[in-house]
Amino acid sequence: MAIATMTYRFLPTAAVLALSIGWASAADLAQIPRTIAREPAYKGKPKYCLLVFGPEAAHRVWLVQDGDTLYVDRNGNGDLTEPGEKVAAEKSEIAEAGEYTFKVGDIPAGPHVHKLLYVIVSKLDRLAEVDDALKAFHAKNPQALGYSLLAEIEMPSLKGTGVGGRVGQRASYNDAHGVLQFADSPREAPIIHLGSQSWQVTLFGVQTLTLGRVTDVVLGVGTPGVGPGTTAFIDYGGVIPENAFPTLEVTYPPKQPGEPPFRERYELKQRC
Numbered sequence: 001m002a003i004a005t006m007t008y009r010f011l012p013t014a015a016v017l018a019l020s021i022g023w024a025s026a027a028d029l030a031q032i033p034r035t036i037a038r039e040p041a042y043k044g045k046p047k048y049c050l051l052v053f054g055p056e057a058a059h060r061v062w063l064v065q066d067g068d069t070l071y072v073d074r075n076g077n078g079d080l081t082e083p084g085e086k087v088a089a090e091k092s093e094i095a096e097a098g099e100y101t102f103k104v105g106d107i108p109a110g111p112h113v114h115k116l117l118y119v120i121v122s123k124l125d126r127l128a129e130v131d132d133a134l135k136a137f138h139a140k141n142p143q144a145l146g147y148s149l150l151a152e153i154e155m156p157s158l159k160g161t162g163v164g165g166r167v168g169q170r171a172s173y174n175d176a177h178g179v180l181q182f183a184d185s186p187r188e189a190p191i192i193h194l195g196s197q198s199w200q201v202t203l204f205g206v207q208t209l210t211l212g213r214v215t216d217v218v219l220g221v222g223t224p225g226v227g228p229g230t231t232a233f234i235d236y237g238g239v240i241p242e243n244a245f246p247t248l249e250v251t252y253p254p255k256q257p258g259e260p261p262f263r264e265r266y267e268l269k270q271r272c
Contacts (some may be wrong), residue, residue, distance in 0.1 A: 027057040037078035047182035048189040059109035070102040117151040133206035161237040168235030176203035180229025190227030
């Protein structure tokens, strides 16, 4: 993943993080209609997510989870009843416990073929043990599940470390805006944008700075989507030059009322 870390002992009671961000023009995802032409008869209560591919988000693929089945609109025509669009969860012990891994495989999108799309559905109580943001979300939403996905995206202008030089991308349970949740209806569905170079440097998750505690600030490079947890982070191998590092600016509150705030700037050179 495209992550840099910095460890620093924070002394103030609060601090503001400002990131140096590189912007590119992006498709207006908010204008994408979230409708499905045809749906199958579901066994349970379906959960919806929309993937869009390419710089203009022209190819649109619906994902609908129905328990241990995932419907995938591979050809992007809005019809989820066609052959080959029903993916069964891989059989495993965790699948029996209500956690699922869906191996979707290839997604053709115009002249490009994206590969190795996986969708993973997990119980949040286990994930919450190692992530404070997920723990807080799970406490308020004890029945909610966690969602993540990853794929290798064909982007001709870039050469990543995936199959045929494809670039790895992932939306991983949560980002700085919150926890990824598939929605109860198409019109509320999160949108995840893959294969775009509209990147920004952003916090990899919800960041808390605590007085007197050593803290890792973790950043990622990715494309923002619509909804919490929808940032599509890139795997940096072969894509981000080894000598390119993000910059973090921390603004500390003044020690005494009326004094100016104190700012420090850091170049983050550690990758993981």
